[in-house]
Amino acid sequence: MSYLVWKLNHAEVRRLCIATSFFESGYPCWSSIKDYLDEHTDIEYENGDDLGMILNELSHIAHVNMMVALANQILNNVYEGFPPPRSEIDVRNFFESLFGATDH
Numbered sequence: 001m002s003y004l005v006w007k008l009n010h011a012e013v014r015r016l017c018i019a020t021s022f023f024e025s026g027y028p029c030w031s032s033i034k035d036y037l038d039e040h041t042d043i044e045y046e047n048g049d050d051l052g053m054i055l056n057e058l059s060h061i062a063h064v065n066m067m068v069a070l071a072n073q074i075l076n077n078v079y080e081g082f083p084p085p086r087s088e089i090d091v092r093n094f095f096e097s098l099f100g101a102t103d104h
Contacts (some may be wrong), residue, residue: 010084014075018097021071025063029064033099059091068094 004066020088022030030036035047037090044068089097 003061010087011052013078013095014082014089014093017074017078018094020074021067022098024070025067030098033102035097036099054056055095058095064091064094 027036027040033051034045034047037043037054041058041061043054045054068091070090071094075083075087075089
C-alpha cells in the first residue's frame with residue numbers, strides 16, 4: 001500500500017470514495033438531501049420526516065445501489081483489496097457523507 005494512503009485519515013478516504021462514486025455516476029454537484037430527492041427520485045421529503053424510512057426507500061433504487069457498490073469498489077481498490085474492518089459503505093453512510101447529518 002502506498003505511503004500516501006497510510007498518511008490519510010480513513011474517514012477522509014471513505015468520503016472521497018463516496019464523492020468520486022457520486023460524481024462518476026453523473027451527478028455534477030450536491031447541496032442537500034431534499035434537493036437530491038426532489039431532482040432524482042420520486043421520494044418526497046420534508047424537514048422532520050423519518051430519515052430512516054427515506055434511506056430505506058433509497059436502498060431499493062437500483063441506481064443508488066450502483067453508486068454505493070462503486071464507492072465500495074473504489075474503497076477496495078484504494079486499500080488494494082484489504083480495506084479496514086467494518087469499512088463497507090452502505091446507503092446510510094453514503095448519503096450522510098454527501099449531505100452531512102442528512103437533516104437538511
